Amino acid sequence: MLIQNCSSKKSTFYSCLRSLALAGFFVFSALILPGCDYFSNRVLSQTVISVGPHKLTTQDMAKALAARLKALDALSAKDPIVIKRFKEKIISDFVVESLMLLYFEEKNLLISSAELEAKMKKLIADYPDDASFRESLSEEGITYAQWEKKIEMSLKRKAIFDQLAKTAPTPSDIELESYYENNKPQFQLREAVLLTHILVADENQAEIVKKMARTQKFTDLVPKFSMSPDAKGGGSYGWVERDIQPEFDRAFKARTGEVLPAIKLADGYHLFRVEQKRPQRIRSYNEVKDQVKREVLALRETARFSAWLDEQIKRYKVYKNNAILNGIYVETK
Numbered sequence: 001m002l003i004q005n006c007s008s009k010k011s012t013f014y015s016c017l018r019s020l021a022l023a024g025f026f027v028f029s030a031l032i033l034p035g036c037d038y039f040s041n042r043v044l045s046q047t048v049i050s051v052g053p054h055k056l057t058t059q060d061m062a063k064a065l066a067a068r069l070k071a072l073d074a075l076s077a078k079d080p081i082v083i084k085r086f087k088e089k090i091i092s093d094f095v096v097e098s099l100m101l102l103y104f105e106e107k108n109l110l111i112s113s114a115e116l117e118a119k120m121k122k123l124i125a126d127y128p129d130d131a132s133f134r135e136s137l138s139e140e141g142i143t144y145a146q147w148e149k150k151i152e153m154s155l156k157r158k159a160i161f162d163q164l165a166k167t168a169p170t171p172s173d174i175e176l177e178s179y180y181e182n183n184k185p186q187f188q189l190r191e192a193v194l195l196t197h198i199l200v201a202d203e204n205q206a207e208i209v210k211k212m213a214r215t216q217k218f219t220d221l222v223p224k225f226s227m228s229p230d231a232k233g234g235g236s237y238g239w240v241e242r243d244i245q246p247e248f249d250r251a252f253k254a255r256t257g258e259v260l261p262a263i264k265l266a267d268g269y270h271l272f273r274v275e276q277k278r279p280q281r282i283r284s285y286n287e288v289k290d291q292v293k294r295e296v297l298a299l300r301e302t303a304r305f306s307a308w309l310d311e312q313i314k315r316y317k318v319y320k321n322n323a324i325l326n327g328i329y330v331e332t333k
Contacts, residue, residue, distance in 0.1 A: 046324050049091055051098035052316040056091075058324055064090045065328065067141050087325060099312040100156050107163075111155045120151055157305075164304045171296045180285045180292050187283045187291075193251045194276040195237040199228040199268050206262035206269040213259045218273045227268065237272065242280075252277075 044059040068086045069077045076082055104110070127133040137147055180187070198221060200206050209225050222235035230236055240248050247263050251274055254260055260272045285292070 047319070047321060048324055049094060049318070049320045051095055051318050052102055054094075054098035054101065056094045058328070061087075061090060061325070061328060070141060083328075087328070091320070091325075095313070095318065096309065097153055099309060099316065100153065100160060102316060103160060103312065104156060109156075109159060109163075111152055111159065116148070116152055116155065119155060120148065123151065160308070161301055161305060164308060165301065168300060168304065171293060171300070176289065176292050176296060177285060179296050180288065183295075184282050187288050189278065189281055189283055190241040190243075191252065191280040192239045192241045192278045193248070193254075193274055194239050194278070195251065195272045196222065196235045196275055197228065197237040197273070198222055198226040198231075198235060198271040200225060200271070201227065201268055203262055203264070203269055206271055210259060210262065210271055213271070213273075218259060237270075239278070248272075 044057060046058045047055045048058055048061045049056045065086055124133050137144060196218065198209055200209060209221060213221060219234060223231050226235055228235065240251065242252055250260055251272060254274050256274050256277060258274050262269045262271055
């Protein structure tokens with residue numbers, strides 16, 4: 001690790017700035033370096049970018065950059081292309097967030113604490129326990145407060161989307177059909193087989209059950225021998241598409257109703273019976289009309305938001321100090 005010494009007043013503005021960037025990457029909670037007093041206050045408070053009254057300082061940028069870089073190895077972390085991409089993302093996020101805050105102030109919009117709390121509880125409920133949730137935050141490198149702010153901003157973004165959607169016309173059938181025709185490949189159904197199965201512990205048991213399946217109904221054997229949780233419901237394994245797993249290649253050559261030789265997977269030995277076969281085909285417009293409508297609305301939503309951003313950028317003065325931004329980099333040794 002290399003941290004330059006800024007104790008001399010002859011140190012240049014950028015050498016101190018570079019040291020602050022290094023401190024941001026390697027010492028995440030201490031961006032003001034000892035011996036850097038001459039420059040540190042002035043450098044840390046410099047504005048990298050401002051949107052109206054909202055400002056992102058050098059210190060803010062260093063912290064944000066450090067958070068994104070700390071998961072990388074030393075070589076990647078000092079790669080100019082990586083640094084440039086992260087800087088651009090930080091700047092972009094700051095501009096969008098600032099414009100959203102200004103819009104909320106202008107329109108007197110508000111995300112209630114009850115709404116925020118409900119959203120947070122819903123997201124936390126997806127984790128098995130609080131420890132798992134906290135571990136997830138740690139892996140992302142963010143605090144609980146930062147996560148809360150992130151959720152609040154996502155709700156504000158949705159609120160803006162909803163505001164913009166109020167004046168948006170409903171897509172016509174002609175527009176939907178045109179989208180379908182131009183994007184047919186994405187509505188393709190791959191060749192697949194529908195399987196039921198019996199899960200057993202070892203290969204010997206699998207062979208015994210397979211022999212029994214020659215004289216008995218497979219559906220009768222499922223609840224008697226299968227260890228799988230779906231045994232009580234008939235042992236449905238679901239549709240398996242071609243080329244997803246090589247273990248299932250034989251199923252596509254088998255006849256409907258055929259019981260395949262035992263296949264060993266991570267949870268044990270499976271006896272699969274081919275129930276149905278589905279050829280590869282393009283789903284019809286009527287089959288995917290609802291999906292097409294959702295996708296068209298999503299594209300419109302994105303386009304409206306982009307247009308809204310362009311409009312807001314024209315309304316508010318956006319200032320970026322490229323000299324300071326370009327002066328922030330990372331060194332390791």
